[in-house]
Amino acid sequence: MSxxxxxxxxxxxxxxxxxxPAFIRGLAKEKSVNISGVFAEDGSYVFTDFVHFLSVYEAATQVLKTPEDYHRLTLAVLxxxxxxxxxxxxTFLSPDFCGNRDLSAWREFLHAIREAADQAERDMGITLRGIVTCVRHFGPDKAKQTARCAAETAGDWITGFGMGGDEGQGRQGDFAYAFDMAREAGLRLTTHAGEWGGPQSVHDALDDxxxxxxxxxxxxxxxxxxxxxxVAENIVLEVCPGSNVALGLYPDVASHPIARLRDAGVKVTVSTDDPPFFHSTMTQEYEQLExxxxxxxxxxxxxxxxxxxxAFCTEDTRARIIKRLESQ
Known part of the structure; x- marks a missing residue:
């Protein structure tokens, strides 16, 4: 089937x-921003490994400067x-990129993103919620500032807090203060682990x-x-097979452990991570897994x-989405 x-x-x-990529190129042209080195000749994003990917990612964000830019970005993504x-x-949202962790600026960016999300829900039938995400390689002090932005805007739309970035920098426990702040604000928690850091990083994430x-x-x-x-603690994995293959963690989807994890009773889900970077879509993820x-x-x-x-959403939203899934 399709x-x-x-x-x-x-x-x-x-x-x-x-x-x-076309959106970022167009915005760069509008703003006369030089982002050479971000794209390959065919117009796609170009990088050699995970650390280089992070630097290309951050270079591409140079053109996203204003709340209006993020309004347009949100519509394009959705x-x-x-x-x-x-x-x-x-979606993972970083106040690091949306206002440089300044709370009043972050509120303006968030307002623009939410306006676009509401428009997309009306026009496209897709529901979006935000998870504020600190960036690991920016360090624990900046993570605390990010967590403050998250805590001050927590509610029925900003519903979670997490951490992305370079798993080779620091330890999960270095960021415990930021996660405690988010937890106290009622936010639900996730973090990147067990990709480049190995299984111990998952233990650390759960413990710390x-x-x-x-x-x-x-x-x-x-x-x-x-x-x-x-399995015992009912921990859910946000698995991104196409991303793992594109970055060289596994040679192909057939070698990916998602099926073995699922067969062992682990709760797995499927996502795209950074889809245009990894030449993926949710449709392609499903096709490759099939x-x-x-x-x-x-x-x-x-x-x-x-x-x-x-999902980090209200029970009303969950019930509404379950009905849509069951009506397929």
Whole structure:
């Protein structure tokens, strides 16, 4: 079957990382910003490895300067998601890029993003919620400022807090203060771990940050005791197979551990991470998983139910999205 119209839930999406290359190029031209080195000859983003990817990502964000830029970005991102059947999405938003962690500026950016999200829900039928995300390689002090922005805007739209960035910088526990601030504000928690940091980084995230979801987490497959812990503690993994393959963590989707993790009883979900960087869409993720593991509609329906059950949204929103998933 064609997976394009199959209703999907996506939990792991970086807002700037989902920017279509044509959108960033157009904005750079409008603003006369030189972003040479960001694109390949065919117009796609270009990078050599994970650390280089992070630097290209941050170079591309140079053109996103104003709330209006983020309003336009949000519409462009949600148009792509909705075109691939996504009915509910959570996006990682960084006050680091939206106002340099200044609370009043962050509120202006957030207002513009929410306005665009509301418009997309009316026009495209896709629901968006925000997870404020600190950037690991910017350090713990800036993470505290980011957490303050999150805590001050927590509610029914900013519903979570997390951490992305270079897993090679510092330890999960270095950021415990920021996560405690977010928790006290009622935000639900996730963090990137078990991608480049190995299984111990997942243990550290659970012990030191007390998160309920893990971004990626796929290296858990290397530690049987960790797999047992994930199952026992009902921890959900935000798995991004196409991203892991594109960055060289696994040679192909058939070698990816998502099916083994699922068979072991771990709750896994499927997302794109930074889709244009990794030449992926949610439709392509489904197609590749079907090809690699023979998954069918029942399998993907179960994955989406795990995802909406783990979503950082209100119960009213969850019930509404479940109805949409069940009406497929």
């Amino acid at each position: 997976w394009k119209t199959f209703p999907k839930v996506e939990l792991h999406l970086h807002h700037e990382g989902a920017a279509p 148009e792509q998601s909705a075109a691939n059947g996504v009915v509910y999405s959570e 940050l007390r998160v309920e979801r893990i971004g990626h987490g796929v290296r858990a497959i290397e530690d049987p005791a960790l797999i047992e812990r994930l 090809q690699a593991f023979g998954w069918d509609e029942e399998d993907f329906a179960a994955l989406n139910r795990s995802a909406i059950d783990a």
